[in-house]
Amino acid sequence: MGSPGQGEVRLATLSDAEAIGRLLFDFNNEFDEPTPEPAVLADRLRRLLGSGDTAVLLGGVGPDGLAVLRFRSAIWSPGLESYLAELYVVPARRGQGLGRALMLRSIEEALVRGSDSMSIEVDEPDVAARALYESLGSTNRAGGGGPLMFVYEKEL
Amino acid sequence: MGSPGQGEVRLATLSDAEAIGRLLFDFNNEFDEPTPEPAVLADRLRRLLGSGDTAVLLGGVGPDGLAVLRFRSAIWSPGLESYLAELYVVPARRGQGLGRALMLRSIEEALVRGSDSMSIEVDEPDVAARALYESLGSTNRAGGGGPLMFVYEKEL
Numbered sequence: 001m002g003s004p005g006q007g008e009v010r011l012a013t014l015s016d017a018e019a020i021g022r023l024l025f026d027f028n029n030e031f032d033e034p035t036p037e038p039a040v041l042a043d044r045l046r047r048l049l050g051s052g053d054t055a056v057l058l059g060g061v062g063p064d065g066l067a068v069l070r071f072r073s074a075i076w077s078p079g080l081e082s083y084l085a086e087l088y089v090v091p092a093r094r095g096q097g098l099g100r101a102l103m104l105r106s107i108e109e110a111l112v113r114g115s116d117s118m119s120i121e122v123d124e125p126d127v128a129a130r131a132l133y134e135s136l137g138s139t140n141r142a143g144g145g146g147p148l149m150f151v152y153e154k155e156l
Numbered sequence: 157m158g159s160p161g162q163g164e165v166r167l168a169t170l171s172d173a174e175a176i177g178r179l180l181f182d183f184n185n186e187f188d189e190p191t192p193e194p195a196v197l198a199d200r201l202r203r204l205l206g207s208g209d210t211a212v213l214l215g216g217v218g219p220d221g222l223a224v225l226r227f228r229s230a231i232w233s234p235g236l237e238s239y240l241a242e243l244y245v246v247p248a249r250r251g252q253g254l255g256r257a258l259m260l261r262s263i264e265e266a267l268v269r270g271s272d273s274m275s276i277e278v279d280e281p282d283v284a285a286r287a288l289y290e291s292l293g294s295t296n297r298a299g300g301g302g303p304l305m306f307v308y309e310k311e312l
Contacts, residue, residue: 024231035232048229072226073204075180075241076191082312085231107312116312121275124304138310148280151305154294156238156263156272 008098009105012056012066017046020056023066027088055113057105059098065089067102071113079116087120087129099129103136121151164254165261168212168222173202176212179222183244211269213261215254221245223258227269235272243276243285255285259292277307 012020021042028035035041045068048054053072059065068086084106089098110118120138122129130140140149168176177198184191191197201224204210209228215221224242240262245254266274276294278285286296296305 028232041231044229044231044234048231051229053228068231070228072209072228073200073207075197075200075204075224076184078200107310111312118310118312119277120308120310122306122308123298123302124306130306130308133308133310136310138308140306140308142279146279149307149309150278150280150286150296151307152276152278152286152289152294152296153305154263154274154276154289154292156267156274 009057009059009101011105011109012049012058014046014049016056016058016063017042017049019058019063020045020066020068023063023088023090024068024086026090027086030091055106055109057102057109059089059102059105060093062090062093064093065098065102067106069106069110071110071115074116077116079114080110082110082113082115082118084118084120099132100136103132107136165213165215165257167261167265168205168214170202170205172212172214172219173198173205175214175219176201176222176224179219179244179246180224180242182246183242186247211262211265213258213265215245215258215261216249218246218249220249221254221258223262225262225265227266227271230272233272235270236266238266238269238271238274240274240276255288256292259288263292 021038024041025035025038053070055069057067066088067084070083070085071080074081087099087102107118120133141147142149177194180197181191181194209226211225213223222244223240226239226241227236230237243255243258263274276289297303298305
């Protein structure tokens, strides 16, 4: 079977919107989170991809995984800040390096677009994702070795 | 001296860019973080305010404090997600409720713009900010009472 390389990951275009909608739907379904229907998500992603503030990377032939990146102008630097909003690999394809390949390609895409930082939100028990992020130089400690950085959220 | 109400907080316009640049500069200076010069920050904020994805609330006559909000289309809902990027009150005006007034007005502005969530990043030792966010219904636990939510960051 071999371990997938970055070559297996590609940048999504508008024509991938349906596949993206399905993967996002499967993602939230798997984790018992509420989710709009795949077609609604496809429409939304079509709009986001068209707006230019969003990039999606797809992995595998299914496709079997995706990374969703958001970009916006930073405040403290002249570049863009990027945010890894979603990272998902279907169950049957886990443990084969696809998540890592998606992350590597995401970092590359962020650099190409002129980002100087990437942030990611993750829950404490999600040790697989945390280990992956840490292995790629991401940290949840301010300044690299400082205090833990929390996300606070409020529904409005 | 009395405690300031929300009335003391107003939405910034483009003509406030210089004052915003000074406050942001003072903010990072106080915490020994690197910062561009005030004029550079003013230019950047002028652009962000003009782009429509950013709102700034100013508090006090100095002005003596600010909140910077960023908005973008959400993925899982039809609304906007809002992000409180910065919250600062000058040292002489702390402990008088200005931070709370800025937060309340920020939540109001986010609602007016059609946001359905607000996220905030904060370091673990910043107990004053965390207490303020928690008192307003913000939580760093997934789903309200679940696991801690971390931010991971990577410089690119």
